[in-house]
Amino acid sequence: MKRIGLLLLLSGVLFGVARPSALIPDQVRIDTGVLAGVTGATQPTVRVFKGIPYAAPPLGEIRWRAPRPAARWDGVRKADAFGAPCAAGAPAAGRGGARGAAPGQAPAAAAPPREPARSEDCLYANVWTSASSPNDKRPVMVWIYGGGFTGGSGGLAWYDGENLAAKGPVIVTFNYRLGSLGFFAHPDLAKEAGHPGSGNYGMMDAIAALQWVKRNIAAFGGDPDKVTVAGESAGAIMVGALVGSPQAKGLFTRAIAESGGWMGLTMGRMQTAAVAEANGVKAMQTIGVSTIADLRAKPLSELSIQGAGLVVDGFLIPEDLSYTFQAGKQNAVDVLTGSNKDEANFGVCSGVGGRGGPAMTAAMFRNGAERRFGDAADAYVKLYGVMSDADAPAAAHMACADEISWNMRQWAAAQVAKGKKAYTYLFSHIQTLNGQPSPQGATHTSEISFAWNNPKGQPTQTWNESDLKLADQMSSYWVNFISKGDPNGSGLAHWPEFKDLSNSSVMVFAETPQVEPAVPAAKLAFYAGAFQRLLKGTTN
Numbered sequence: 001m002k003r004i005g006l007l008l009l010l011s012g013v014l015f016g017v018a019r020p021s022a023l024i025p026d027q028v029r030i031d032t033g034v035l036a037g038v039t040g041a042t043q044p045t046v047r048v049f050k051g052i053p054y055a056a057p058p059l060g061e062i063r064w065r066a067p068r069p070a071a072r073w074d075g076v077r078k079a080d081a082f083g084a085p086c087a088a089g090a091p092a093a094g095r096g097g098a099r100g101a102a103p104g105q106a107p108a109a110a111a112p113p114r115e116p117a118r119s120e121d122c123l124y125a126n127v128w129t130s131a132s133s134p135n136d137k138r139p140v141m142v143w144i145y146g147g148g149f150t151g152g153s154g155g156l157a158w159y160d161g162e163n164l165a166a167k168g169p170v171i172v173t174f175n176y177r178l179g180s181l182g183f184f185a186h187p188d189l190a191k192e193a194g195h196p197g198s199g200n201y202g203m204m205d206a207i208a209a210l211q212w213v214k215r216n217i218a219a220f221g222g223d224p225d226k227v228t229v230a231g232e233s234a235g236a237i238m239v240g241a242l243v244g245s246p247q248a249k250g251l252f253t254r255a256i257a258e259s260g261g262w263m264g265l266t267m268g269r270m271q272t273a274a275v276a277e278a279n280g281v282k283a284m285q286t287i288g289v290s291t292i293a294d295l296r297a298k299p300l301s302e303l304s305i306q307g308a309g310l311v312v313d314g315f316l317i318p319e320d321l322s323y324t325f326q327a328g329k330q331n332a333v334d335v336l337t338g339s340n341k342d343e344a345n346f347g348v349c350s351g352v353g354g355r356g357g358p359a360m361t362a363a364m365f366r367n368g369a370e371r372r373f374g375d376a377a378d379a380y381v382k383l384y385g386v387m388s389d390a391d392a393p394a395a396a397h398m399a400c401a402d403e404i405s406w407n408m409r410q411w412a413a414a415q416v417a418k419g420k421k422a423y424t425y426l427f428s429h430i431q432t433l434n435g436q437p438s439p440q441g442a443t444h445t446s447e448i449s450f451a452w453n454n455p456k457g458q459p460t461q462t463w464n465e466s467d468l469k470l471a472d473q474m475s476s477y478w479v480n481f482i483s484k485g486d487p488n489g490s491g492l493a494h495w496p497e498f499k500d501l502s503n504s505s506v507m508v509f510a511e512t513p514q515v516e517p518a519v520p521a522a523k524l525a526f527y528a529g530a531f532q533r534l535l536k537g538t539t540n
Contacts, residue, residue: 023047024131030216033073038080040128043162049127049220050155051083054174054212055205057121063181063296064189064201067123067208083124084116085153088179089303115155120181120300125174125209126154128161131221139483140222142172142213142252144206146233146260146445149309150179163453167479170222172213176205176238183307185276186284188292190313197273197313198280203245204316206238210251228254228482232448233348236260240411241310244321244330254334254485256478258451259444261337261407262321265348266400267531270320276311322535325414332418334485336478337408338425338447338506341401346444349400360392368396373530383526402520406527409506412498422498423487424506426516431467433460447509450474466511474509501528 024047027036032053040046055067062068131138143159145152154173161171176182182202189198214224229252231239239255240262242248259265283305289295295303312320324330343349358364365386369377384395405426412422427447430437438446449457453475455468463471477487477495487495487507495507496515501524505516 024129024133024136024221027076028134028219030219032070034076035079036076037127040162040165043130043166046128046130046162046165047220048162049079049129050124051081052079052125052127053083053123054125055123055208058123058177058181058201059120061296063120064184064198064292066193066201066204070123082115082126082153082155083175084119084122085155086122086175086178087118087120087181087300088150089181089184089300089305089307114157115153122175122177123205123208124154125172125212126161127217127220128165128171129220129222130165130168131170134219134221136221137218137223137226138221139169139226139228140172140213140217140224141169141228141230141256141478141482142174142210144176144229144231144235144238145173146231146235147178149183149202149234149307152178152234158448158454158457159452160454160457161452164475164479167453167475169479169482170217170220172209172217174205174209176202176209178202178307180303180305180307183309183311184280184283184305185273185311185313186280186292187277189280190273190277192292193315195315197277197311197315199273199276199307199311200313200316203238203241203310206242207245207248207251207316210242210248214251225253226483227252228256230256230258230482231260232258232445233260233265237262237264237310241317241321242331243333243335244324245316246318246331247316249331252333254481255336256481257335257337257408257411258447259339259343259348259404259408261411262325263407265343265407266403267407267527267534269322269534270317271309271311273311273313280305322531325411326535328414328418330414330418332420333415334421334481335412335415336423336425336481336487337412338427339401339404339408340442340444340447341426341428342397342441342443342446343404344397344400344443345440348444349396349403360396361389362386362392365392365396374533376526376530376533380526383523402523403527405506405520406501406524409498409501409504409524410528410531413501413504416499421485423481423495424498424504425495425509426506427509429467429470429510432462432464433458435462447474450509451478470509470511470513473513477507477513 035049037047037049040048053070055070154175159173165171183199185199217224229239236257237260239257243255366381369380373380386392386395409424412424415422428442430441450471451474453471455463480489481487493513498504502521503519508514508516
């Protein structure tokens with residue numbers, strides 16, 4: 001443990017990141033009142049403010065409405081404990097991100113709860129800052145957690161911001177509404193909203209949190225004009241939607257997306273408001289409720305309806321975002337995007353990887369190719385060399401990661417076409433869990449603790465020196481990008497800008513960061529062609 005602490009302490013020296021010499025006052029004034037924070041548990045140069053209301057509790061009559069302003073308070077509000085994570089309403093389901101613990105992990109025995117129980121009263125933000133005064137104007141990262149839009153929270157140990165904040169930027173996490181409470185759509189909700197479409201309340205929360213940052217982050221020593229919005233999996237999907245949304249324009253200047261984009265992880269069309277609202281009507285009929293008022297009156301324990309996830313609502317998301325990015329109508333921001341080598345081991349691709357089910361066969365691989373790619377199925381099967389059942393499992397595993405990698409690279413290319421900078425990575429390092437290399441490899445979510453320089457991000461992490469060194473390097477790249485829109489810095493291997501889908505290399509985070517030796521041009525060309533056919537409606 002002494003070695004871990006020493007490495008964390010020296011990280012700013014090793015990679016040229018300035019470290020503060022004094023703390024911001026433990027009391028700060030924001031637009032709703034005075035907050036009293038606490039000194040960091042492991043980083044004495046960091047001040048932490050937890051459980052800050054950024055919007056009013058979305059209860060009763062404001063359930064399924066846009067977030068309302070938080071109430072003011074008198075005196076000093078203690079900001080020493082995380083607010084409740086958001087409840088999802090119906091039982092958690094779906095895919096796409098961190099759900100609070102990696103597969104197979106159990107919570108630490110007898111550990112006190114880090115957060116209260118889940119609740120509808122959950123719209124809280126948390127801030128970590130190493131600024132010495134409100135005039136410091138530090139760069140800011142606002143993090144959106146993953147969890148398939150049904151789980152996760154901003155208070156998870158995974159996203160503890162002390163070690164990142166110690167390197168300079170102000171770190172913000174927040175909770176957003178989940179499941180049926182965050183993404184339920186219904187035509188009556190659209191009528192009362194005063195704008196097209198319904199649903200996307202969790203995305204409205206994200207915009208409200210970014211607006212709160214714009215108004216208040218200077219009190220914590222942050223620069224409201226230098227904000228990076230970042231997320232993983234479902235959080236990265238939300239980041240993609242924000243980059244594409246006219247309602248989020250001007251709220252951030254940079255974006256980081258880890259294993260996720262506006263389409264999700266793999267290519268596909270977004271759900272329309274018409275479909276989502278029709279499903280909402282059916283859901284209400286199933287539980288015997290006829291009006292939104294009656295549904296709002298139901299207690300949380302009886303709210304057995306499902307949310308729809310992000311939908312094309314005609315307001316926050318005016319059209320399928322693939323068309324928005326294709327036409328170059330998205331917000332002009334610098335991006336850092338990437339994915340992991342063994343994404344499939346998390347079960348994020350249909351029919352592939354570590355969630356059980358029948359073993360992949362050559363026939364299954366071909367059938368999937370025909371369903372998704374039509375006349376291009378033969379080329380896809382040939383591309384992955386599937387000649388027999390023995391070839392199929394590894395090919396499906398590789399294809400899952402390749403398609404997600406293409407998704408991240410094509411997003412980078414879209415931002416370059418807008419005249420912005422882009423950097424892309426592939427994470428392939430296998431971390432140490434319970435003293436052994438992770439059996440899941442470099443699976444979905446495994447990069448998170450490294451980007452956050454967080455050796456205690458998950459209960460089973462027992463990192464060796466190689467893990468610690470890579471986390472220090474990787475987090476320094478992230479901090480540099482947050483600070484200046486360029487991840488490169490002193491003592492770090494050069495990370496080239498991403499320019500073109502067909503020939504630009506990415507940074508590979510293996511045991512030692514290194515530039516990709518060869519661009520997988522044939523695979524990228526296949527997925528790019530399939531995407532164009534999808535947009536034209538010639539494939540499923």
